[in-house]
Amino acid sequence: MNTQDLKQKFGIIGSNTLLERAVDIARQVAPTDLNVVINGESGTGKEVFPQIIHQNSARKHGPYIAVNCGAIPEGTIDSELFGHEKGAFTGATEARKGYFEVANGGTIFLDEVGELPLATQARLLRVLESGEYIKVGSSKVLKTDVRVVAATNINFYQALEKEKFRADLYYRLNTVPIYLPPLRERKDDIHLLFRKFTNDFAAKYRMPVIKLTGDAEQVLINYFWPGNIRQLKNIAEQISIIEKNREINAELLLKYLPQYNSSNVPTVLRNDNFSSGSTFENADKEIIFKVMRDTRAELNDLKKVVYDLVTAASGKINKEDVQIINRIYNNGNDHTNDNSGISYTPVIQSGNANPHVIEVEETLSLQDKEIDMIKKALRKHKGKRKYAAKELGISERTLYRKINEYKIEE
Secondary structure, three states: OOHHHHHHHOOOOOOOHHHHHHHHHHHHHOOOOOOEEEEOOOOOOOOHHHHHHHHOOOOOOOOEEEEEHHHOOOOOHHHHHHOEOOOOOOOOOOOEOOHHHHOOOOEEEEEOHHHOOHHHHHHHHHHHHHOEEEOEOOOOEEEOOOEEEEEEOOOHHHHHHOOOOOHHHHHHHOOEEEEOOOHHHOHHHHHHHHHHHHHHHHHHHOOOOOEEOHHHHHHHHHOOOOOHHHHHHHHHHHHHHHOOOOEEOHHHHHOOOOOHHHHOOOOOOOOOOOOOOOOOOOOOHHHHHHHHHHHHHHHHHHHHHHHHHHHHHHOOOOHHHHHHHHHHHOOOOOOOOOOOOOOOOOOEEOOOOOOEEOOOOOOOOHHHHHHHHHHHHHHHOOOOHHHHHHHHOOOHHHHHHHHHHHOOOO
16 A cells, blocks of 8 residues: 555545655554654644554554553553552452553554653563563563554653653664654645545534635644644634634634734744754744844944944054954954854954954855854864754754764864
């Protein structure tokens, strides 16, 4: 079954490149017995992909069990997953099979796996490594043959740093990662999904289908969608039921979008958990350009003030003054002594005749800014990539890729 057939069978709507890639990876990994971790924000549809993997595997005739790890209290999670013996704890009036015993020969989907307590993570690691587990209150080692597909919306790198998730379990689980993009990265798919949901609700509630005006479509596409597909579906249902007018304009749609203005402001997102992304990849370019222009104007104003102060005091600018001022404007670096490879423009020049201020046109190139930031971070941390990556808010792998891409000499 090809990717398009899978999308049709499991109701996956959209043609986004990242989404297509996720479906294709699920299709390819399904016939194997490899463990899979599905990464994505809440509401992106992670629960569909374990079913794709299970139903296209040799285990498709075996059990399929989905477990929401975040919904089970810490005190009972071991019992739920691995079972318990009679009398193992207060209230254990009879023996009980756990999910790993029930799912033997099939697939178990561990949703929100990042919420598992550390003690349970150790038990899970043993199952993944040897297929062995012990029921709560027992000393007998049992065996199970289960394929594990996990999903999470946490940032694994941060969880590993804070020691909230075991590194050995992460590498055992994350044999094949699948990344699901948030809805804001699938702008071309938003209206398709909305139209599908409104058609479904019109049929369900036996009422005419609602339609969006052109300005409403733009609002829909430009909204940040923190709740992703789940939020989009809920809003489509609300409007379908509540609004008598079946043509929805932007003003009406905005009433259903909480904090539209604040939620719609793009931010520089850390995406350490995924392979894509520099610091700027998820930021709105126009906002960055505006900040750069404002900074440039403020910088030139500051240059004039400093120049006036120096000349007022002495009537001239000597060589030492020039070096000091240039260091101020170049973030503490004297361009005459810098071996970092970054080109600094002198903002003030001197001579026997008339000293003058040089207007510096700051580059608005995102790539140049990114290269500059990477070089500064590497220089600050003396070439140690781990700390430089942390300073930049990206993963070490992304930093390594950027260094090679831009041919940055460390």
